[in-house]
Structures are given as structure tokens and as C-alpha cells.
Amino acid sequence: MVWAGRLRALPLRILWGPRLRAWASTMAPPPRFFALELPGCTLAHFAVGTDAPGAPADPRVAALMATPGRSYSLCVPVAPGGDPGARVRAARLHQRLLQQLDRGPLKRCQLHRLLCYPPGGGAGTLQQGVLLHDPSDSPDTRRALLALLDSYLEAPRPSLGEFLVDDATRQLWQRRWELLDGQGWRQVEPEPVGPALEPDLHPAVPDLPSAGVFPHREAARAVLEACTAVIPEARAMLELVDRCPTRAQKGKFPVIVIEGLDATGKTTVTQAASESLKAVLLRSPPACVSQWREVFDDEPTIVRRAFYSLGNYIVASEIAEASARCPVIVDRYWHSTAAYAIATEVSGAVQHLPPAQHSVYQWPRDLLQPDLVLLLTVSPEERLRRIRGRGLEKTREETELEANSIFRQKVEECYRRMDNPGCREVDASPPREEVLRTVLSLIRTSCG
Ligand SMILES: Nc1ncnc2c1ncn2[C@@H]1O[C@H](COP(=O)(O)OP(=O)(O)OP(=O)(O)O)[C@@H](O)[C@H]1O
Numbered sequence: 001m002v003w004a005g006r007l008r009a010l011p012l013r014i015l016w017g018p019r020l021r022a023w024a025s026t027m028a029p030p031p032r033f034f035a036l037e038l039p040g041c042t043l044a045h046f047a048v049g050t051d052a053p054g055a056p057a058d059p060r061v062a063a064l065m066a067t068p069g070r071s072y073s074l075c076v077p078v079a080p081g082g083d084p085g086a087r088v089r090a091a092r093l094h095q096r097l098l099q100q101l102d103r104g105p106l107k108r109c110q111l112h113r114l115l116c117y118p119p120g121g122g123a124g125t126l127q128q129g130v131l132l133h134d135p136s137d138s139p140d141t142r143r144a145l146l147a148l149l150d151s152y153l154e155a156p157r158p159s160l161g162e163f164l165v166d167d168a169t170r171q172l173w174q175r176r177w178e179l180l181d182g183q184g185w186r187q188v189e190p191e192p193v194g195p196a197l198e199p200d201l202h203p204a205v206p207d208l209p210s211a212g213v214f215p216h217r218e219a220a221r222a223v224l225e226a227c228t229a230v231i232p233e234a235r236a237m238l239e240l241v242d243r244c245p246t247r248a249q250k251g252k253f254p255v256i257v258i259e260g261l262d263a264t265g266k267t268t269v270t271q272a273a274s275e276s277l278k279a280v281l282l283r284s285p286p287a288c289v290s291q292w293r294e295v296f297d298d299e300p301t302i303v304r305r306a307f308y309s310l311g312n313y314i315v316a317s318e319i320a321e322a323s324a325r326c327p328v329i330v331d332r333y334w335h336s337t338a339a340y341a342i343a344t345e346v347s348g349a350v351q352h353l354p355p356a357q358h359s360v361y362q363w364p365r366d367l368l369q370p371d372l373v374l375l376l377t378v379s380p381e382e383r384l385r386r387i388r389g390r391g392l393e394k395t396r397e398e399t400e401l402e403a404n405s406i407f408r409q410k411v412e413e414c415y416r417r418m419d420n421p422g423c424r425e426v427d428a429s430p431p432r433e434e435v436l437r438t439v440l441s442l443i444r445t446s447c448g
């Protein structure tokens with residue numbers, strides 16, 4: 001029986017008071033589903049509190065939790081209040097939590113990305129967090145986790161659960177920790193961990209339009225507006241965006257965007273093509289905001305992508321102005337912002353991405369559209385050769401790309417699924433001159 005059903009069965013004359021609260025806290029909470037990211041970026045799904053006690057959980061989950069030690073879940077709701085301000089606070093809290101797990105006794109725990117969602121999912125219902133596995137099952141770990149929860153005085157507080165294996169039956173259980181008024185932390189009754197089907201859509205997808213793949217300028221703007229009290233650069237960024245026309249219009253000359261993972265040759269191609277076509281070369285994010293890039297790159301996805309999204313609208317006004325005079329080549333634009341956001345937020349591997357034609361791959365309705373988008377691709381080996389040959393300091397994300405080929409595959413697949421306009425793929429592995437010839441030929445045939 002679920003929480004809401006039990007509550008409805010109460011006689012109305014009973015008022016919500018301390019006795020009822022104490023009674024309610026002993027009841028089972030609503031069922032929750034979890035998507036756990038395991039090594040190799042596979043996802044294992046399990047359920048807690050459903051009516052399926054006794055059924056074994058995914059054997060990979062059971063195996064992880066049965067390894068010597070103890071596992072904990074730590075989750076934070078992504079949209080505790082629904083509005084952008086609440087989302088930003090929750091995202092920054094989650095980021096802080098991850099940083100805190102990298103210190104003290106918690107450092108020895110293995111971390112696995114964990115998403116928690118109610119049956120049916122839907123925007124605003126997701127919780128993001130981690131499953132921590134402490135191989136030493138030290139009491140210091142539990143103490144450190146409870147002390148960490150104590151340090152979160154305001155909502156939303158992270159929620160902590162602890163997993164147990166019944167040695168006799170091999171049944172897995174989860175026990176949540178709850179803070180009782182004036183009585184400190186206590187564990188509630190254990191709930192069985194059971195199997196769960198993989199949902200049709202990855203549970204992070206419904207939140208993407210509010211969390212990083214903003215479908216229009218106002219959605220991204222509202223996120224930075226909510227940050228101005230804690231990130232002064234957000235105000236400066238908003239002032240620049242607000243000076244740009246709300247619907248920048250393309251001029252009569254063609255606008256060509258070059259996209260691709262880092263080190264695929266975008267800078268090389270855009271410079272050579274713009275010289276050859278006597279085109280203006282622009283890039284997103286534009287030079288006028290690049291001094292704030294480092295600040296926003298350290299922020300969680302929702303804030304970081306709001307910065308890049310608004311950067312695209314600033315570039316749109318530059319494109320509008322330049323394309324009235326001559327052709328325009330743009331180094332990265334909207335597709336980069338969307339592809340990196342989707343690949344970051346959707347845990348697991350390529351098969352967990354939203355299907356082609358999903359609305360997250362659609363161009364924002366109020367952003368100036370280019371005439372042609374070319375996606376440069378090279379083999380992973382060639383890309384690494386180029387990164388190493390360049391010898392520059394790598395950004396965090398480049399390091400991630402190098403380390404995590406699955407993330408790279410997800411970004412590239414998102415580029416391929418982009419729609420209206422879609423990306424035309426160009427094999428950028430041949431020598432520079434040959435790649436340039438291919439690019440110029442595509443521009444001539446597509447843009448006249
Ligand atoms: N066709 C090519 N063959 C061999 N090397 C190339 C080719 N194109 C570019 N390079 C080299 O690969 C490296 C990466 O190229 P480039 O800087 O143009 O990529 P990028 O996509 O702009 O990278 P980033 O997005 O990280 O700025 C550079 O050292 C460049 O000289």
C-alpha cells in the first residue's frame with residue numbers, strides 16, 4: 001500500500017500533530033526506483049518499497065552490495081520547489097555534496113552515480129545522488145555521513161539510505177535515516193529492494209528542458225537571474241544578453257556552423273574556410289563573455305549550460321549583423337551546448353540517450369538558425385594524436401573526453417540526432433587541405 005492511500009484513509013477529525021507525525025514516520029514511504037551506473041557505464045535498475053518483496057534485485061546490484069563492506073545511497077531532489085532558483089540551489093548542493101564525499105573518511109568509499117525517481121517519473125520528480133560503497137564497513141563512514149547531513153540546515157536536505165543483505169535469504173533491504181524532532185537521526189523500518197524494469201525514457205530526460213537544454217532564451221535567462229546573488233558574473237552576462245534583439249534575423253549571406261568534439265579540427269577548418277570564402281569568423285561562446293567562462297565551467301550543468309545558451313543568443317546577434325554584409329562561419333553554436341548537456345545528464349551509455357526525434361534535439365524556437373551545420377568527426381585514435389600533438393593544457397572536460405570514450409560517443413551521437421537543422425557529417429581525418437576542399441564543396445552545393 002502506498003503512502004497517499006494510507007493517509008487518505010485517516011478520519012478527518014485527526015489533526016496533523018506530533019503524535020500523527022510520529023505515527024506517519026513509521027509508515028512505508030512511497031515506492032522509489034533507482035538507476036545505478038556501474039563500471040563500463042551500464043545502468044542497473046532496482047526498486048525500493050514496491051510490493052515485490054522476495055523477488056531478487058538485478059544480480060549486478062546484489063553483487064555490488066554483497067561485496068564486503070556497506071553501501072549507502074545519498075540523494076538530492078533536482079527541483080524541490082520547481083522554480084529555477086530552487087533548481088539552482090539543489091544543483092549546487094549536489095555539487096557540494098560530491099566535493100564533500102572526496103574528503104576525510106568518506107574518501108575511501110567507491111562512488112557510483114545514482115538517480116532516484118518515482119513510478120512514472122516526470123519532470124521535477126527526479127533525485128540525483130550517489131551510491132557509496134565503503135569496503136571497510138567502518139562506523140566512521142556512517143558517522144561522517146550523518147555529520148554531513150547535519151551540516152545541511154536548509155531544505156532540500158540530502159536523504160540517506162543504508163543497504164543490508166539478509167545472509168539467510170540473500171534478500172536486499174534499504175533502511176532510510178530520518179531526523180526525528182529533537183531526537184536526532186534514527187533508522188526507519190527496512191524496505192525490500194526488488195527488481196525494476198528499465199523505463200522507456202531515461203529518468204533524467206523529462207528535466208532536460210529546465211536543466212541544461214533550454215528550449216528558449218527566457219528559460220536560460222531565468223536560471224542566470226536566479227544565480228545573481230551568488231555569482232556576480234551572472235548579472236554581467238544578463239546585461240549583455242538583454243542588449244541583444246529578442247529575435248535576431250539572418251541577413252542575405254549564408255551562415256555555416258562547424259561542430260565537433262575538441263581537436264577534430266574546427267579551428268583549423270573555420271580559419272581556412274573563412275579566409276577562402278572571405279567570410280566573417282565568429283565563435284560561441286563569443287569573445288565578449290570568455291572572461292567569465294572559467295567561473296561558469298565550475299558550476300553544475302544547469303548554470304553552466306545557461307551561460308553557454310545565452311552565449312549562443314549573443315552570437316546570434318553578431319551573426320545577424322555580419323550576415324547582412326558577407327558569409328559567416330561559426331565555430332560551435334547551439335548543437336554543442338545541447339549535445340554536451342544531454343551527454344552529461346543522461347547517465348549510462350549511448351543506448352540510454354533519448355531516441356532520435358525527441359524534442360531535446362530540436363532547435364530552440366527563438367534562436368537564429370544557420371543555413372548549414374557541418375559535424376567534423378575523426379577516429380578516437382586520431383583525435384588523441386591531435387590533442388597530444390597540440391600539447392596544450394587540457395580543460396576538465398577534455399580530460400573527461402580522453403578518459404571516457406563513452407561520454408565522447410554520447411556527445412557525438414547527440415550531434416548526429418540533432419534536428420532542424422541537422423548536422424552533415426564530414427570525415428575530418430584526411431590531411432588539412434583535403435578536409436578543407438570537402439567542407440568548401442559542401443558549402444557551395446548547400447548554400448549556393
Ligand atoms: N586534417 C588534419 N590533419 C592533421 N592534423 C590536424 C588536422 N586538422 C587539425 N589538425 C591539428 O589537430 C589539432 C587540433 O585541431 P584544432 O585546434 O583545429 O581542433 P578544434 O576542433 O578547434 O579543437 P578545440 O575544440 O579543442 O579547440 C591542431 O594541432 C591542428 O593543427
Ligand SMILES: Nc1ccn([C@H]2C[C@H](O)[C@@H](COP(=O)(O)O)O2)c(=O)n1
Nearest residue numbers: 262284285308332333336337340397
Ligand atoms: N556553444 C557552445 C560552445 C561550447 N560549449 C561547451 C561544450 C564543452 O563543454 C566546451 C567545449 O568548448 P571548447 O573547448 O571547444 O572551446 O564548451 C557549449 O556548451 N556551447
